[in-house]
Amino acid sequence: MMAFTGCGIGAVRGWSGGVEDGILLGMKSWKCSRISRRGVWCAGMDYDVAVVGAGVGGHGAALHAVSKGLKTCIFEARDIGGTCVNRGCVPSKALLAASGRIREMKDAHHLMAMGISVQGVEFDRQGVSNHANGLASRVKANMANSLKALGVDVIEAKATLTGNQSIVASNGKTYSAKDIILAPGSVPFVPRGIEIDGKTVFTSDDALKLEWVPEWVAIVGSGYIGLEFSDVYTALGSNVTFIEAMPNLMPGFDPEIGRLAQRLLINPRPIDYYTNVFATKVTPGEPGIRPVQIELTDAKTKEVVENLEVDAAMIATGRIPYTEGLGLESVNVETVRGFVPVDDKMRVLDKEGKVIEHLYCIGDVNGKMMLAHAASAQGISAVENISGNPHELDHLSVPAACFTHPEIAFVGMSEPQATELAEKEGFELGKSVGHFRANSKALAENEGEGIAKVLYNRSTGKILGVHIIGLHAADLIQECANAVAGGVTVNELAFFVHTHPTLSEVVDEAMKGAVGLAAH
Numbered sequence: 001m002m003a004f005t006g007c008g009i010g011a012v013r014g015w016s017g018g019v020e021d022g023i024l025l026g027m028k029s030w031k032c033s034r035i036s037r038r039g040v041w042c043a044g045m046d047y048d049v050a051v052v053g054a055g056v057g058g059h060g061a062a063l064h065a066v067s068k069g070l071k072t073c074i075f076e077a078r079d080i081g082g083t084c085v086n087r088g089c090v091p092s093k094a095l096l097a098a099s100g101r102i103r104e105m106k107d108a109h110h111l112m113a114m115g116i117s118v119q120g121v122e123f124d125r126q127g128v129s130n131h132a133n134g135l136a137s138r139v140k141a142n143m144a145n146s147l148k149a150l151g152v153d154v155i156e157a158k159a160t161l162t163g164n165q166s167i168v169a170s171n172g173k174t175y176s177a178k179d180i181i182l183a184p185g186s187v188p189f190v191p192r193g194i195e196i197d198g199k200t201v202f203t204s205d206d207a208l209k210l211e212w213v214p215e216w217v218a219i220v221g222s223g224y225i226g227l228e229f230s231d232v233y234t235a236l237g238s239n240v241t242f243i244e245a246m247p248n249l250m251p252g253f254d255p256e257i258g259r260l261a262q263r264l265l266i267n268p269r270p271i272d273y274y275t276n277v278f279a280t281k282v283t284p285g286e287p288g289i290r291p292v293q294i295e296l297t298d299a300k301t302k303e304v305v306e307n308l309e310v311d312a313a314m315i316a317t318g319r320i321p322y323t324e325g326l327g328l329e330s331v332n333v334e335t336v337r338g339f340v341p342v343d344d345k346m347r348v349l350d351k352e353g354k355v356i357e358h359l360y361c362i363g364d365v366n367g368k369m370m371l372a373h374a375a376s377a378q379g380i381s382a383v384e385n386i387s388g389n390p391h392e393l394d395h396l397s398v399p400a401a402c403f404t405h406p407e408i409a410f411v412g413m414s415e416p417q418a419t420e421l422a423e424k425e426g427f428e429l430g431k432s433v434g435h436f437r438a439n440s441k442a443l444a445e446n447e448g449e450g451i452a453k454v455l456y457n458r459s460t461g462k463i464l465g466v467h468i469i470g471l472h473a474a475d476l477i478q479e480c481a482n483a484v485a486g487g488v489t490v491n492e493l494a495f496f497v498h499t500h501p502t503l504s505e506v507v508d509e510a511m512k513g514a515v516g517l518a519a520h
Helices: 020-024 056-067 082-087 089-106 108-112 125-149 224-235 255-266 372-386 415-425 440-444 473-486 504-514
Strands: 032-036 039-042 047-052 072-075 153-155 159-163 166-169 174-182 186-188 216-220 239-243 271-274 277-283 292-298 304-310 312-315 319-321 347-349 355-361 400-402 407-412 429-435 451-457 463-470
Touching: 047 056, 047 372, 056 072, 056 082, 056 125, 056 372, 082 089, 082 125, 089 108, 089 125, 089 224, 125 153, 159 174, 174 372, 216 224, 216 277, 216 304, 224 239, 224 255, 224 400, 255 407, 255 415, 255 451, 255 463, 277 304, 277 312, 292 312, 355 372, 400 473, 407 473, 415 429, 415 451, 415 463, 429 504, 440 504, 451 473, 451 504, 463 473, 463 504, 473 504
Parallel strands: 047 072, 047 174, 072 153, 174 355, 216 239, 216 312, 239 271
Antiparallel strands: 032 039, 159 166, 166 174, 186 319, 277 292, 292 304, 347 355, 400 407, 407 463, 429 451, 451 463
């Protein structure tokens, strides 16, 4: 950083961050002449940075832009916080927390092993729903307050591009910015033939309201969303049927973790499933009067194989980018499978694959990694590049988690992916496993099921992937993600000291095993 005193542009209080030289010496392709207490912005422009979409990604980008001294605005036509806060990560974790407590208190065998007996466990459906939706409201309010407190102009309107540095909003006004960051997010994907009524056939958006607890619910799709809601519904007393188009349940997980997850999360619970089938037609019903009708079609033969009747159907077939009304045609951008193409610096690419100057795109809509924290990291990366500090996010270092009971988390490659890379590059793949059943803290909690698996290059010690299923896996994965991001090898991690007795020692066991050391 450079520090300046006296008068002129360098004396603006609060100005810092990496582009001082270009501004002061006039080396940029743009000229800056107006100043404010927040910093410096472009002559003839309303803002330095305009962010389209105030979800977790857009919010993170806006706050980082302000920290760089850039005059910033953010457009949001619906809810600050986007899908994650209002219809995704946040309220779903509240439902999982409440239903997880219910499951634990109903597990008499588990409790008796610790000398505890609980009788007549009951729950109030509306109270559980209020907990989830109340949390979403609080987090949304906190995000809105943080934007306003730090000087971001929040514009409650839908934004449409009219150029790479210009926007027309649904409020009838036009805005200009030196750089624009697109962060419009995604919406649930509903396959053809499925009719959504929001009551008996619904997506996660409606499921989070928890307006009722069906006796029998079919979940179409067994990815993160479907698996988490199976955890919620079975804890609250529902029977669940999974409908999966792929040959195996949980196709997005590492195969070994998927098999263990089936043993822990599917087989002991009131869950059955169909694989290799599509739900080609889903017709809503009426609670207590008429069942939901589901037509199942074989994925290979395309023949109808069965018709199901259930109380409700949740459609958890993934999400698709939301680009409606974004104005991409004005900047010669053509989506790829619906996603906005970007390079590794989050810069938008046109139809010819060329970078469009001053236009960036982050989050679900670019398809690189559809996770809220990945969107936030991409937003920070985009702002760094805007500020003249070249930055590329390593997506293999971004962790992911599924908040079931027990949790599943991973970072980096799956074992098949790592095996393929090892064969391609000619190195020996290493694999080491730590076990929850050998961990004192896990046994104290009577939660000895699960493993931590590390995949690595035997010759260099480079970590290629880590997969954990077990108690608090979502928290344990962070150490591994930081190691991948920092290039820390298994040889180094094996000598890091872990607090005893803690669950982190499961990871320690895996790392020590990778280099032939004994964990104790």
